[in-house]
Amino acid sequence: MNLQHLMPNRKKDVPIYLQLYRRYREAIALGKLSPGDRVPSVRSLASELNLARGTVEAAYQMLASEGYFVTRGAAGTIVSSELVKLVEQNNPVHMFASPASPRPQIQSATCKPLPFQLGLPALDAFPRKAWARLAGRNVRTLETVAMTCPDPAGYEPLRRSIATYLGISRGISCSHEQVFVTAGYRGALELVRHTLLQVGQTGWYEDPGYILARQFLEHAGMRLIPIPVDEEGIDVRAGQQRGADASFVIVTPTHQSPMGVALSLPRRLELLEWAKRRNVWVIEDDYDSEFRYHGHPLPALKSLDRGKRVLYTGTFSKVLFPGLRLAYLVVPASQVLKFRETINHLPGPGSILPQAMVADFMEQGHFARHLRKMRSLYATRRRYLVDALTQTMGTRLNVQPQAGGIHVLAHLNTSQCDKTLSATAEANGLAIQALSNWQVKKSSQSGLLMGFANFTTAEEAIVSAQRLETLMGHQYV
Ligand SMILES: Cc1ncc(COP(=O)(O)O)c(C=O)c1O
Missing domain, CATH: 1.10.10.10 (Winged helix-like DNA-binding domain superfamily/Winged helix DNA-binding domain)
Known part of the structure; x- marks a missing residue:
């Protein structure tokens, strides 16, 4: 050429x-x-x-x-x-796709994640060497019992490490017997659904809220009632009015997904008191509490759960990588036997080897070191993105100062539609999501959700922000 x-x-x-x-x-x-x-x-x-x-x-x-x-x-x-x-x-x-045309799905194995991709940790900073060492060691030394008849509740040393970690970092006092390792967060939801819920039962769902949880539960036959979220998190009073007959509530109290607010203490207490009184199960999704940039990490809702109504879930997707497909569920001690019965009829957490590797990773101190490193790295990368957006967009975007997590939410100060904009961006290789797509009820809120974990330099963030700015400016589609 x-x-x-x-x-x-x-x-x-x-x-x-x-x-x-x-x-x-x-x-x-x-x-x-x-x-x-x-x-x-x-x-x-x-x-x-x-x-x-x-x-x-x-x-x-x-x-x-x-x-x-x-x-x-x-x-x-x-x-x-x-x-x-x-x-x-x-x-x-x-x-040069229009918003209606599909996004070119052409990421090869050697490619970096798409700019702004949500939900992904910093893959370049994953400690592959330590991970490879642990893989080798476990392949050589895994005990016969783990190789032949793995516990469907998960590899016991991993369950012990999780219980210890939750006690120290999330204020949750539990034994390893209460911990069930699952195949991702949906594995945890599946276990809860089969053990404690009946098809057709009703539950509160945060609006806006995590789309995949909604889709999963609806597909499993549950009826979800959208409950609004404001600056104090899910509106518990609105929930009591709109979903008085609910059997369960699904919430992200530490860092609401996707708005990023924390559930206030009065609302936490109100929710727990109501759940205890009405025998409602509260599913706490604590998906990215490890990353907080100012203020103290908030204790988990579960740590306040005197009525034993909270089913706590955590995941390794953000702290390690999503391809692991490992998450966990902590259930009240009174429910352990019930859950034990159910796990015999479900596929369980999958292969034992990654579980053994994560157990070693936690026990040998790699996990704590990795989290420390990631907290500081994410604070830097978050600044890259926020600075780049401020520089390139000025007042057209209002970036929300979130205290934690690995994405930012920016409200649009223009009359542009966030769905059209995100579709245009997506068609042009920018993995931005529209806030309205996460909402069940129509509302005046619109905005853009953007991941920052994989911006490795300030320049990369600027290049991507400029591309977004060009698309916004031209609305060429
Ligand atoms: C709100 C929320 N909950 C839970 C999860 C964890 O899902 P999984 O463990 O299936 O990767 C995620 C991951 O992106 C999330 O965004």
Whole structure:
């Protein structure tokens, strides 16, 4: 391909890196560049087109983060071979997708997560060496009993480590007998549903709230009543009025998903008192309490549970990585036998090996070290994103100062629709989510949910924020 075809137009008001990025995408869509083709290095293209290296680098980074390019270190950068299907299916118009067109799902194994991707921890900072050592050690030494008849409640040393960790860090006093290891959070919900709930029963659900929990419970035959969330968390009084006959409540008290507020102490006490009086089960989803940037970590709702109505769930998805599919459920001591009976009829937490590795990871101090490191790393990466959004968007976005978690919520100060904007962003490789999509009832609240954990530099955050700004400005779709 003639490199002059990539030459940006300096008179246009579109930034040079963005023009370069688009030229490459166009070249791929038109077949001028094929999957597997090697592209010039940043240095040589910058010199050929007389551009700053940083400009070319920014375009290459965008192309790599969207899966168009694969970087292979000293072997150079190539057009991803995963693009074959995409090129066959799309013409250039589709490549510059409209909000209605599907997002190009072309992340290859070597790709970084998409910019702003929600729910993902910093994958680049995962301690792979320690993890690999523990894998080797456990493959060599796993006891026969664990290899032959694993406990369906989970690997006992892991359950003990979780109980100890929860006592120290979440104020939860429990024995390992009360801890059940599950296949992700949905494994925990499934266990609760089969043990304590009947199909058709009613439960409160935070609105806005975690979509996957809603979908899972509705699919399992539960009836969910949306209860509004304000700056003190779920509105318990509204819940008592709208869902007086509820059998369960599902809440994220430490860091409401997705609004980020904490359930106030008066509401916690009110909820627990009501649950005790009405024999209601409270499912506490404590999915990312480990990450807090100011103030003290809040104790879990479970730590106040005198009436023994709280079923506490935690996950390793945010503190380690979601592909592990490991979470846990802590049940009141009085319910342990019931849960033990149910687990014999469910698939359980899966393979023993990852459980044994996580147990060692916790016991040998890697877990505490990793959390300390991640807290400080996330505080930095969160600043990258908040600064980048403030710099590029000014007053068009109102970034909410959340005390914890690994995403930010930014309200739109413009009249733009968050759903259209997020669909446009998604179609252009930015994994931003619309707050309205997390809501059951229509409301005037709209905003953008953005993950920050995988912005490794301030520049990366700025490049992504500028891309969003361009899309917002043009609303080109
Ligand atoms: C609100 C909320 N709850 C729970 C989870 C944990 O889900 P899992 O353990 O299935 O990965 C997540 C993960 O993103 C979440 O966002």
